[in-house]
Amino acid sequence: MTGNEQALATEGLGKRYGKKWALRGCTLALPAGKVIALVGPNGAGKTTLLRMAVGLVAPTVGTVEVFGQSPTENSPQALSRVGFLAQDHPLYRHFTVADLLRFGRSCNVRFDEGLALKRLSQLDIPLNRRAGALSGGQQAQVALALALAKRPDLLVLDEPLASLDPLARLEFQQTLMGAVAADGVTVLFSSHVVHELKQVCDHLVVLNHGHVAVQGDIDDLLGQHRLLTGPRVETGPRKSGSVIEANHADRHSTLLVRDGRTALLPGWQEQPVALEELVLAYLRRGIDQEATV
Numbered sequence: 001m002t003g004n005e006q007a008l009a010t011e012g013l014g015k016r017y018g019k020k021w022a023l024r025g026c027t028l029a030l031p032a033g034k035v036i037a038l039v040g041p042n043g044a045g046k047t048t049l050l051r052m053a054v055g056l057v058a059p060t061v062g063t064v065e066v067f068g069q070s071p072t073e074n075s076p077q078a079l080s081r082v083g084f085l086a087q088d089h090p091l092y093r094h095f096t097v098a099d100l101l102r103f104g105r106s107c108n109v110r111f112d113e114g115l116a117l118k119r120l121s122q123l124d125i126p127l128n129r130r131a132g133a134l135s136g137g138q139q140a141q142v143a144l145a146l147a148l149a150k151r152p153d154l155l156v157l158d159e160p161l162a163s164l165d166p167l168a169r170l171e172f173q174q175t176l177m178g179a180v181a182a183d184g185v186t187v188l189f190s191s192h193v194v195h196e197l198k199q200v201c202d203h204l205v206v207l208n209h210g211h212v213a214v215q216g217d218i219d220d221l222l223g224q225h226r227l228l229t230g231p232r233v234e235t236g237p238r239k240s241g242s243v244i245e246a247n248h249a250d251r252h253s254t255l256l257v258r259d260g261r262t263a264l265l266p267g268w269q270e271q272p273v274a275l276e277e278l279v280l281a282y283l284r285r286g287i288d289q290e291a292t293v
């Protein structure tokens, strides 16, 4: 892997179901070797994007490439490098954990059964237990162990944390981060949870109403945005491309801005913005406002 290799690149990507666009005009360049969060509300288009990335859904328009190859046109080459964990981490419920490992081995030439066995033993997950008899957290861990045993270069996870309790979430994240540190795997995962992102992610994509609202390296995004507080002004997001959100009280205004470092006007103060505030501000914007940034 080179330093600036892209794990996933899309250009004008869109998917329409009937008359409704689930995703539209999506252009992304997601760096390899990073942990990337895809954030957005229900129906934003996250699953649609992830399913196009792993070749399960064909685009209506535009292109998608995984490590430079189309997951639909060059599927064996592209998909041999990709692991996918669908929402609710589905497993064959009547299979034992050992059956699932055997199944994984028979389906994937690169399957590293030793690695999966090591992870499952560290988590005390019994191999003779049927998948349907495991707890939700254990099922998630088994699904993750199977996906990692494929030794993917890109691991795509659709809302992996949604059904897990706080302890199971932590264990799941630790397993994931351990794999990232050990193997340099690129992780792309979708989530509704914004407040935990800073600890686990390098890169962020915010989707809203089927459009990319903002994307970039998290440290860069935090460096580019700031909160300005000062005397009330009658400006809003539509008057300036650099004002992402404006909130007004009787005497004061607070503006979230994205711009170069310009001198502050008298009476104005600036402070850094937290990642959660930044994401929520972009989610609150309407589609017509997204085009101004």
Ligand SMILES: Nc1ncnc2c1ncn2[C@@H]1O[C@H](COP(=O)(O)OP(=O)(O)OP(=O)(O)O)[C@@H](O)[C@H]1O
Binding pocket: 017, 021, 022, 023, 040, 041, 042, 043, 044, 045, 046, 047, 048, 049
């Ligand atoms: N197979 C389908 N047929 C018709 N419409 C679909 C289909 N799949 C998704 N959609 C629609 O596309 C839009 C985006 O759905 P998608 O599942 O990608 O969103 P999401 O961000 O993953 O949502 P959630 O967080 O609820 O899982 C929604 O309006 C959804 O109803």
